[in-house]
Amino acid sequence: MFILHRRPAEPKEGTFMSTTNTGVPASLRDHQLPSPIPIGEYERCPVTDVLRRVSDKWTLVLVTLLGRHPYRFNELHRAVEGISQRMLTRTLRTLESDGLVEREVFPTLPPTVEYRLTPLGVSLLEPLSALADWAVDHHAEIASVRQRTI
């Protein structure tokens, strides 16, 4: 349905990582090209869209923190060391306009603003965990490969 959504077939032993390399590229032996991806469809692919939203510098840290409990603005500012006020505001506003975070203002003096995940935001924690698990499981391997190829 969507470009990045069709789960690719599990590689069968002996075909994907072929050991019987005869010097001919696999793509020449098995020459069935998928039709080119129309640019318009790529732009509208929700997976790409969501991925790009979620993957800026601060979004995931904030979503993860807010997954623990609600935070006030300056609590987040202190918790996420290194983030600027500007980026904290911007990221929270984006999350809010995407419906992942809600913002509640309490009429106190000085003002108190609280941020929390919406149910939609909570639902995102699940797939993020899967990716987080993968990262934790494989980051050592990635690091070693990276070092070897420098």
Added chain:
Amino acid sequence: MFILHRRPAEPKEGTFMSTTNTGVPASLRDHQLPSPIPIGEYERCPVTDVLRRVSDKWTLVLVTLLGRHPYRFNELHRAVEGISQRMLTRTLRTLESDGLVEREVFPTLPPTVEYRLTPLGVSLLEPLSALADWAVDHHAEIASVRQRTI
């Protein structure tokens, strides 16, 4: 262990989305702040690291395509309409140096180069699918919220 890896506790009904709002922010009622995140530790968090690698403009499209079968350079160039040669090369090189993609050169004339996922790259397809499923399931909701708040 890592900042973005501890799966947050499942929200209990009536506590997370409290309906008995007495005008006092939840973070003032339940005031147990996690210790601030040291900047050094944040930088080294593998989850953040991996997310940032994976989330540039072309990586996911390429990983997904290569999940189907191996591709030659210009096959990818045609398949991913809109990508420049420069970015295709750069993205593939990064994927290679991270151990997610391997590059094989065949001594033909003109040269033939084939790209395929490594086992590590294949293992990434799984968690990506989870995120893709989430995106497909919720992108309409996000879009409607987004429109409402513009």
Added chain:
DNA sequence: CAGAATCCGTGGAGATACTG
């Protein structure tokens, strides 16, 4: 065919100062 090299525009992001 599979790139390398170069130039260049744009937006993501930090730093700083100010305010209701």
Added chain:
DNA sequence: CAGTATCTCCACGGATTCTG
């Protein structure tokens, strides 16, 4: 406390040209 307003810098990424 919770922001807004500016200025600035640089990395991302596109276009073009050239080559073994």
